[in-house]
Amino acid sequence: MNSFHKKIVFIALCFSLVLSFSLPASFAQAKQKTRYYYVTKTAYLYSSRSKSKKRLKKIEINNKLSTKTDEPYKMYQVKYAEKKGYVYKSRLGTKPKTLKKYTNRTSYIYSSNKANKKHLLKISVNRKVITKSTQSAKMFKVTYGKTTGYIYKRNLSNNYVDYSNTYGSSQITRYDISQIPKQQNSSQFKVPKFDASRIGNINSAYNYTTGSKGDMDVWDSWPLQNPDGTVAEYNGYHFVFAMAGRPNTNENYLYMFYQKVGEKSLESWKNAGRIFAGVDLSNSNDSVLKNQTQEWSGSAYKLGNKIRLFYTSFSDKQSNGASDFNQVLSTAQIDVDTNSSNVSIRDVDDQKSIFSGDGKNYQSIEQFRAEGFFNSGDNRGLRDPHYVEDNGHKYLVFQANTGTATGYQEYRSLYNKVYYGGDDTYFSNSKNSLLARADKNSVIRANAAIGIIELNDDFTLKRDMKPLLTANLVTEETERPNVVKINGKWYLFAITKGYTERVDGFNGDDNYMIGYVSDNLTGPYKPLNSSGLVLASTESFNSRTYTYSYYGIPVSSGSNTLLITSYMTNRSISSTSRSTFAPSFLVTVNGEQTEVQQGSVLEQGQVTTGNNSVQSYLR
Numbered sequence: 001m002n003s004f005h006k007k008i009v010f011i012a013l014c015f016s017l018v019l020s021f022s023l024p025a026s027f028a029q030a031k032q033k034t035r036y037y038y039v040t041k042t043a044y045l046y047s048s049r050s051k052s053k054k055r056l057k058k059i060e061i062n063n064k065l066s067t068k069t070d071e072p073y074k075m076y077q078v079k080y081a082e083k084k085g086y087v088y089k090s091r092l093g094t095k096p097k098t099l100k101k102y103t104n105r106t107s108y109i110y111s112s113n114k115a116n117k118k119h120l121l122k123i124s125v126n127r128k129v130i131t132k133s134t135q136s137a138k139m140f141k142v143t144y145g146k147t148t149g150y151i152y153k154r155n156l157s158n159n160y161v162d163y164s165n166t167y168g169s170s171q172i173t174r175y176d177i178s179q180i181p182k183q184q185n186s187s188q189f190k191v192p193k194f195d196a197s198r199i200g201n202i203n204s205a206y207n208y209t210t211g212s213k214g215d216m217d218v219w220d221s222w223p224l225q226n227p228d229g230t231v232a233e234y235n236g237y238h239f240v241f242a243m244a245g246r247p248n249t250n251e252n253y254l255y256m257f258y259q260k261v262g263e264k265s266l267e268s269w270k271n272a273g274r275i276f277a278g279v280d281l282s283n284s285n286d287s288v289l290k291n292q293t294q295e296w297s298g299s300a301y302k303l304g305n306k307i308r309l310f311y312t313s314f315s316d317k318q319s320n321g322a323s324d325f326n327q328v329l330s331t332a333q334i335d336v337d338t339n340s341s342n343v344s345i346r347d348v349d350d351q352k353s354i355f356s357g358d359g360k361n362y363q364s365i366e367q368f369r370a371e372g373f374f375n376s377g378d379n380r381g382l383r384d385p386h387y388v389e390d391n392g393h394k395y396l397v398f399q400a401n402t403g404t405a406t407g408y409q410e411y412r413s414l415y416n417k418v419y420y421g422g423d424d425t426y427f428s429n430s431k432n433s434l435l436a437r438a439d440k441n442s443v444i445r446a447n448a449a450i451g452i453i454e455l456n457d458d459f460t461l462k463r464d465m466k467p468l469l470t471a472n473l474v475t476e477e478t479e480r481p482n483v484v485k486i487n488g489k490w491y492l493f494a495i496t497k498g499y500t501e502r503v504d505g506f507n508g509d510d511n512y513m514i515g516y517v518s519d520n521l522t523g524p525y526k527p528l529n530s531s532g533l534v535l536a537s538t539e540s541f542n543s544r545t546y547t548y549s550y551y552g553i554p555v556s557s558g559s560n561t562l563l564i565t566s567y568m569t570n571r572s573i574s575s576t577s578r579s580t581f582a583p584s585f586l587v588t589v590n591g592e593q594t595e596v597q598q599g600s601v602l603e604q605g606q607v608t609t610g611n612n613s614v615q616s617y618l619r
Helices: 003-022 027-030 174-178 363-369 411-416 426-437 441-447
Strands: 035-039 043-046 057-060 062-066 077-081 084-086 098-101 106-108 119-123 129-132 137-146 147-152 217-225 237-245 252-259 269-272 296-303 305-317 322-338 343-355 383-390 393-401 447-455 459-465 467-470 478-486 489-497 509-517 531-539 547-554 561-568 585-590 593-599
Touching: 035 363, 035 585, 043 077, 043 137, 057 084, 084 147, 084 489, 084 585, 106 478, 119 147, 174 426, 217 441, 217 561, 237 296, 237 305, 252 343, 269 343, 305 383, 322 363, 322 383, 343 447, 383 411, 383 478, 411 441, 426 441, 447 489, 447 531, 489 547, 531 547
Parallel strands: 217 296, 296 383
Antiparallel strands: 035 062, 043 057, 043 084, 077 084, 098 129, 106 119, 106 147, 129 137, 137 147, 217 237, 237 252, 252 269, 296 305, 305 322, 322 343, 383 393, 393 447, 447 459, 447 467, 478 489, 489 509, 509 531, 547 561, 561 585, 585 593
């Protein structure tokens, strides 16, 4: 080899050595094995490893990345979304991260994330799902119970959602109701104690339609009233409408009792008979009334010289014969004949259903059926229509349950601060307590409401409206709502039982009238006496002097004194003691406070005040 060739070989060797020490990193990495990682903590794609590096893009959890970077480096070179850059190794893991997410609205789980996807399941707010999906995806693959499918990302949150939503109504809160057991033994609220030996059955309460002379039970009752709420006189008589039926039967019918104006005694009440005894609804064009099997509570008003009855049409069967529990607000005009000695029902006209729940403002029977009836722990009421007029408009106020647009019975309700009342500490402690309860489903199902609808002049539905009051997480029943105007303010009353409350501290036998006040018929309403308590009875369910179904009647137009009627003795508890009119008594209303006049006891069933109270009923 000559010197020239030796020089060439020497230069080539040197060049190869230089190349071996100065190859770019990308060429060196090509020899490394490709590895895959998942983003386990939110990461950023950087422009370089240097201190002057810039963020190029955010990379969300569970995105899959590949790299050929050697393990010792703190940052790996990766490619993401068509961009090359560097990611900190500490943000990566070898497996996707299992994440808990919570629905922030009612959501569907779909069969896929494709255009032709189908609904697999509908789930409510604050339901927990498990996912390992890339968090930048529009739809996550999730597992909920035994169902696996896809949910839109926008419907999921990282945490349960505490929120405040009144849905346009005032609330009967858990905090307010929890104060009642502390107040109920005060004479300010106690229903007077009655002497059982002085209580009598209603002599005229026997069944005319069957010819039976056996005494009937008589319970929920209400007088014929004027539009201002005072008791109406009709051709020299007072009328009372009441639910009645023979003991130990399923009879729940409406009867009309009458009494000459000026008379007060229990014995002076006479029976005009069952209101709908001669009514044949089998061929009715009204699909609701056609299936009517019972008649439940309502109200009655003298409008002009006509008697307009509002009541609850009840059916325990569907048109196909299946069992049911349907309640529908209904009405009829009652025509009567009167003379100097008696009253009789001549005819029933214009009988029709008005409202059965829309599903949005108020739970419908279809929703109740879909829930599984009582087997699901649910209960539904749409009853006790109470007529009221305001500024030339006609309304019905009634017991109901909230619908899907007014705070339905869903798991998410446990996180609504509005339902709890009190301060933040009370909310936090109460919420955590409910979440730990094995029976929290019964609390979720509690969604009573006092509803309102507007009527046309012919007493058909004009529009349904948001509830006046809701009792989510509190109770399923706010029965027999009653609205009275006193000194320019609206007072709203309702009744409830201890065993329906979903707040601790209540005895199952205890009964209550609760009350609220507002400057306007439609609210907002504030609780009377701080908690809402107006009346409390702690008599045993099987006691002769057990009272319920309290109904407040202004003693005169605009008076701040209410005469309270109720019934006494539950059905079929003895062979001789019937459900009967209880002694009436008075309650005074002053602004946001009320007080029972303990010495103001009147005759059984008395609907107007007399000159003297009847102390002999007291014990």
